[in-house]
Amino acid sequence: MAKVVEAARAEPGVVVAREAMFTCSDATQSEIVQDITDNQLDGLVVASCSPKLHTLTFREVARRAGLNPYQYTQVNIREQCSWAHTDDPQGATQKATKLVRAGIARTALSEALHPLDVETTPRVVVVGGGVAGLRAALGLSDIGLEAVLVEREEHLGGLVASLGPMSPHGRSGHEVVARLVEEVARRPGITVLTGAEVVSKAGTYANYHLVVKRGDELLELDAGQVIVATGAEPYQPAEGEYGYGLEGVVTLPQFEALLQAGEGPVAYQGRPLRSVAYVYCVGSRDEQHPYCSRFCCSATVHAALQLAARNPGVSQYHLYRDLRTYGSNEALLSQSRQRGSVFVRFADDDPPEVTRGTTDGGLQVTVRDQLTAGEELRVAADLVVLVTGLVPHDDPGLVRALKLPVGRDGFYNEVHPKLRPVETVVDGVSICGTCQGPKTSAEAVTSGLAAVALAGALLKAGVAQLDPQVAKVDPVHCDGCGTCVASCPFGAISMVDGRASVDPAGCKGCGGCVPVCPRDAIDLKGYTDAQVRAAIDALAQGVLA
Amino acid sequence: MTTVAAAPRVLVFSTNNISDPGIDLAGSSHLHYPPGAVVISLPCTSGIKPSWVLYALQRGFDGVFIASDGDECAYLPDCSERSARVVSQAQALLSEAGIDGQRLKIAAICSVCAEPFARQIRQFCDDLSRLGSGELVA
Numbered sequence: 308m309a310k311v312v313e314a315a316r317a318e319p320g321v322v323v324a325r326e327a328m329f330t331c332s333d334a335t336q337s338e339i340v341q342d343i344t345d346n347q348l349d350g351l352v353v354a355s356c357s358p359k360l361h362t363l364t365f366r367e368v369a370r371r372a373g374l375n376p377y378q379y380t381q382v383n384i385r386e387q388c389s390w391a392h393t394d395d396p397q398g399a400t401q402k403a404t405k406l407v408r409a410g411i412a413r414t415a416l417s418e419a420l421h422p423l424d425v426e427t428t429p430r431v432v433v434v435g436g437g438v439a440g441l442r443a444a445l446g447l448s449d450i451g452l453e454a455v456l457v458e459r460e461e462h463l464g465g466l467v468a469s470l471g472p473m474s475p476h477g478r479s480g481h482e483v484v485a486r487l488v489e490e491v492a493r494r495p496g497i498t499v500l501t502g503a504e505v506v507s508k509a510g511t512y513a514n515y516h517l518v519v520k521r522g523d524e525l526l527e528l529d530a531g532q533v534i535v536a537t538g539a540e541p542y543q544p545a546e547g548e549y550g551y552g553l554e555g556v557v558t559l560p561q562f563e564a565l566l567q568a569g570e571g572p573v574a575y576q577g578r579p580l581r582s583v584a585y586v587y588c589v590g591s592r593d594e595q596h597p598y599c600s601r602f603c604c605s606a607t608v609h610a611a612l613q614l615a616a617r618n619p620g621v622s623q624y625h626l627y628r629d630l631r632t633y634g635s636n637e638a639l640l641s642q643s644r645q646r647g648s649v650f651v652r653f654a655d656d657d658p659p660e661v662t663r664g665t666t667d668g669g670l671q672v673t674v675r676d677q678l679t680a681g682e683e684l685r686v687a688a689d690l691v692v693l694v695t696g697l698v699p700h701d702d703p704g705l706v707r708a709l710k711l712p713v714g715r716d717g718f719y720n721e722v723h724p725k726l727r728p729v730e731t732v733v734d735g736v737s738i739c740g741t742c743q744g745p746k747t748s749a750e751a752v753t754s755g756l757a758a759v760a761l762a763g764a765l766l767k768a769g770v771a772q773l774d775p776q777v778a779k780v781d782p783v784h785c786d787g788c789g790t791c792v793a794s795c796p797f798g799a800i801s802m803v804d805g806r807a808s809v810d811p812a813g814c815k816g817c818g819g820c821v822p823v824c825p826r827d828a829i830d831l832k833g834y835t836d837a838q839v840r841a842a843i844d845a846l847a848q849g850v851l852a
Numbered sequence: 853m854t855t856v857a858a859a860p861r862v863l864v865f866s867t868n869n870i871s872d873p874g875i876d877l878a879g880s881s882h883l884h885y886p887p888g889a890v891v892i893s894l895p896c897t898s899g900i901k902p903s904w905v906l907y908a909l910q911r912g913f914d915g916v917f918i919a920s921d922g923d924e925c926a927y928l929p930d931c932s933e934r935s936a937r938v939v940s941q942a943q944a945l946l947s948e949a950g951i952d953g954q955r956l957k958i959a960a961i962c963s964v965c966a967e968p969f970a971r972q973i974r975q976f977c978d979d980l981s982r983l984g985s986g987e988l989v990a
Contacts, residue, residue, distance in 0.1 A: 357876045358868075358893075386879035387891055391970075398859070398887035405890060712926070732869060732926035776895075796928060817927035818899020822938055827901075834894055839904055846863065846890045847911035 311354070311384075314404045318411050322346050330355045336368050343372035350374075350414040354382040354407045375419035377775065377833060382410035405846050412841035420832055422772035423811050427513035428531035429769070431762050432457060434505055434705065437465020438748050439740025439755035440536035441487040446759035448496040452766055455498045455528055456491065457505055457519055463488050465538045466741075467748050469560065471567040474609045474636055479567075480748070500526070507708050508533065508736075509798075511812045513771040515735055532735050532762040533709060535719065536755060539697040539741035542590030542600075548693075549586050550661025555670050555690050558589075559603060559610075562692045566610060572618045575690050576668075580618050584672045584688040585611070586659055587627040591696035591745075598716055600696025600745040605636035607694045608643045615646040623648040624686045626659050626674050651684060652677045661691050697745040709736050718744045729758045734815070737761050776833035777814035778821065780807045784828035791820040791829060860914040860980035862889040862973065865900050869926060870963050871919035877966035885973040889917070896927050897958075898934035902942035905956055906949060914980045915955045916942075919969065922960025932960075952983060 308326055316324040323342045327335040330353055343351065351374060353365050358381035366376035384403040392399035431447050433440045436458035447454040462468070463484070470480025491497050503521035510516040515533065519526045541560050544551040551558075555575065557565070565573060572579040585607055591600040604627070611623050625648055632640040644650070651674055653659055659674035664687055672686045699717035706713055710733050712720040719738045722730045729737045739754035740746065746754065765771060778800075780791070787805040794800075799813030800820060807828075818831040830836055866872040872893045878885070894900065897920040905916045918939065925931030935958065943953050957976055961969050 357872075359873060359876065383876070383891075386876035388879070388887070390882060391879035391885060392887040393882055394884045395887055402887040402890060409890075409892070710929070712924075796930075815927055817896040818894060819896060819928050819931075819934060821899045822901045822941070827903075831895070831899060834899070836901065836904075839892065839894075839901075840907060842892055843863065843904065843908045843911055843913075846892070847861070847908065847913055 310400055311403045311407055315352075315354075315407045315411065318408055320350075320415050321411060322348060331361050331364055336364075339365075339368050340372040343369070343374050348372075348374065349378060350411075350417060351379040352382060352407065352410040352414050353379065354384045354403065354410065356385040357381075357383045357387070375421075377420035378414060378417045380410045380414045380417070382406050405848065408848065409842040409845040412845040413838045416835065416838045416841055418832070420775035422775050424770050425511065425513060425773055425812055427766045427769060427771050428515070428529050429453060429766050430455065430528075430530045431532045431534055431766070432505070432517055432519075432528060432530040433534045433536060434709075435465070435536035435538055435740065435742065436460075436463035436499070436501070437536060437538045437740060437751070438467045438484065438487065439538070439751040440465075440534070441484070441491055442752045443534050443536060443739060443755035443759050444491055444497050445487065445494065446756050447762065448494045450759070450763045450767065451496075452762065453496050453498075455500065455530070457503045458499070458501045459504050459537075461502050463491070463499065463501065466541070469563070470748075471563055472609075472613065473748065474605060474639060483748070505533075505705060505708050508710075512734055512773050513765060530735075531766045532737065534755075534758045534762065535705070535709065535711065535736060535738045535742055536740040536751075536758075537700060537702060537705065537742045538751075539699055539718070539745060542596070542695040542698045544589055544693055544695060549589060549659070550670065550691060551693060553661065553663060553670065553691075554668065555688070556661060556693065557690065558693050558695045559607060560695070562690070563606075563610060566613055573614055578668075578689065580614065580621055580689050582622040582624075582686070582688045583611075583614065583690045583692060584624045584626060584659075584661075584670075584686050585692045585694055586661070586672070587625065587630075587694045589693040589695050590698065592628065596696065596698060596716070598744065599631060601631070601750070602745060602747045603694045603696050604631045605633075605639060605747070607692070608632055608636070608639045608648075610692075611643050611648055612639060612646060615643070615648070624672070624688070625650045626653055626672065627651070628653060628655060664688075697741055699742070709733065711736065711738075716744070718742065729754055729761060773812060774816055775811065776816045776831065777811045778809045778816070778818065778829055778831050780809055781828045781830070782806045784826045785824075786826055786828075788825060790823050790825060794820050794823045859886055859888040860977045861912065862886075862915045862917055862976060862980070863908045863913045864889055864891040864917045864919055864973070865897065865904075866891050866893045866919045866961070867897055867921050867925075868893050868895050870921040870924050871897075871961035871965070871969075873963040874961045874965040875919065875969055877964060878970045881966050883966055883970035885970045886977045888914075888977065889973050891919075896925060896931065897921050898925070898928050898931050898938065900935075900938050902938055902945055905942040906945040906951075909946065909951055909955055910949070914983075915957065915976055917973065917976055918956070918958040919961035920958055922962065924960075924962055954979065954983060 430453040444454040467480040664671040739758040740751040
């Protein structure tokens with residue numbers, strides 16, 4: 308480290324170079340501010356961890372010291388140097404020296420940049436009117452933001468609306484949704500558009516223009532943020548999958564409908580159920596759907612408890628691979644065992660077989676029980692419930708309109724599952740509920756409220772700051788050919804007086820226009836031609852060992 | 853002209869949101885690759901000037917590796933096509949300058965592609981060692 312500092316100190320333009328144990332600590336931050344103000348510095352280079360971690364921290368340090376935050380450069384000598392080359396300490400030290408030199412060279416050519424303040428539109432479009440979207444709309448209204456709820460179906464409520472009593476409160480999904488819908492209707496700040504779909508999004512940061520199609524009608528909406536809460540759908544088993552298609556083989560939603568169909572003993576085809584087998588993880592944790600659907604173990608155990616209460620003496624066999632009745636639902640599992648449910652574990656590569664039984668109208672399930680040394684069990688059942696999970700909607704229109712990032716599993720991707728759980732890489736679009744992956748209804752609502760908090764943080768301030776690292780055209784070199792205008796998918800470049808001109812509010816800062824200019828007249832601020840070449844020079848330079 | 857450098861020098865262009873996190877992850881996972889590989893990160897692969905590739909090779913780098921966004925680019929839906937155009941224009945510049953086109957390589961590196969990145973760089977360095985250096989220094 309001392310060698311790197313020494314080399315940095317020898318670089319032209321460097322006034323202060325020092326080493327710190329924890330550069331992001333308060334004490335070191337104060338020292339940096341002191342150095343900048345004492346020496347009236349006009350550039351700051353921090354060589355430490357990845358820029359993903361502390362760029363904002365040190366921009367703030369620069370700002371406190373009166374230095375323009377964009378005249379600070381972060382140099383990554385940890386993730387991309389010391390940690391990657393633990394096998395070659397000398398090589399790592401030489402590389403760090405080069406990286407620091409390149410950071411210095413780049414900073415020397417930096418210019419002060421000023422974020423553009425834009426007013427934000429205090430309205431949010433929520434796409435999808437299930438529990439997550441409904442609760443998000445209410446949350447937005449609570450904090451004084453206008454909400455427009457766009458639902459593709461004619462009715463609000465989504466999947467939860469079809470559910471009977473839910474754990475732990477025992478209220479039905481229908482009741483939960485009805486309460487939300489009633490409250491939404493009462494709020495003057497919430498507009499509901501059913502039978503409607505978002506078809507396009509344009510505009511600039513925190514000021515978007517959406518077009519919503521309802522029937523033959525096209526509605527235009529301004530919004531500062533879009534929250535996508537379009538949900539997921541139950542997995543539909545293939546014909547023959549665990550006997551699906553045989554009389555008496557039903558999915559979890561079909562079983563739930565059966566439970567809701569009447570009072571008293573639960574019956575199938577007019578005959579009260581006496582023996583039920585559940586096959587877990589159908590359409591979850593397989594090759595096509597490698598994820599766990601999270602809600603189904605708990606939902607099934609909860610349904611089994613209802614059946615036990617209504618059909619005394621019923622035999623219930625739960626054939627599972629792993630049980631995930633996590634959190635407070637663990638208590639349901641114990642209760643269900645006490646009420647006589649039998650749990651049989653089968654191996655991933657040895658699934659149960661469902662066939663027509665020998666007795667009249669019954670079914671037979673054959674399973675090898677891993678918990679009793681692989682003994683083969685034959686269970687006679689009146690009903691086999693396939694515990695189906697959730698799969699993503701196929702919604703190419705919305706994906707195209709909002710440029711939604713779709714993951715390998717077909718669900719939408721957040722930026723970071725822990726640190727930025729409802730943000731997407733797309734400006735102004737957040738996601739919540741089961742469109743980002745299977746969730747319980749409580750989890751869906753929680754993520755809906757996280758999206759509300761995100762929208763509130765942006766839109767309640769009234770003013771948003773746009774990243775000033777945008778493209779700029781040198782009017783002297785531009786000959787007005789217009790190639791760049793056509794290359795910008797955001798429409799941020801236009802011709803003004805025969806020369807290309809970039810709208811800093813519309814530019815996303817990708818730099819895609821830079822190499823297309825035949826006259827080399829475009830630079831991306833913060834990544835200018837001069838800065839990149841200076842960095843290449845510094846990196847190419849040899850280092851004395 | 854067969855002064856073979858002991859360790860090839862590779863300039864990597866990465867992208868702030870996609871491939872650079874993948875390269876970070878290689879380091880966090882202590883996956884080793886030769887320290888002759890150094891990274892310049894940009895917002896998007898489509899913003900690389902072909903002339904930067906030529907410049908780097910003329911300034912003494914043995915190879916340029918573009919760690920592209922592939923289909924994951926958050927900015928440009930046609931990022932892959934644009935990046936391919938950058939590469940073919942750069943190849944034309946290299947061929948004009950009499951530089952072997954094998955010194956430029958592009959591969960999609962996703963935000964968790966730590967192992968593929970380390971493997972690609974090791975392989976590229978091996979290939980460059982075989983190509984030798986020397987004739988490149990302007």
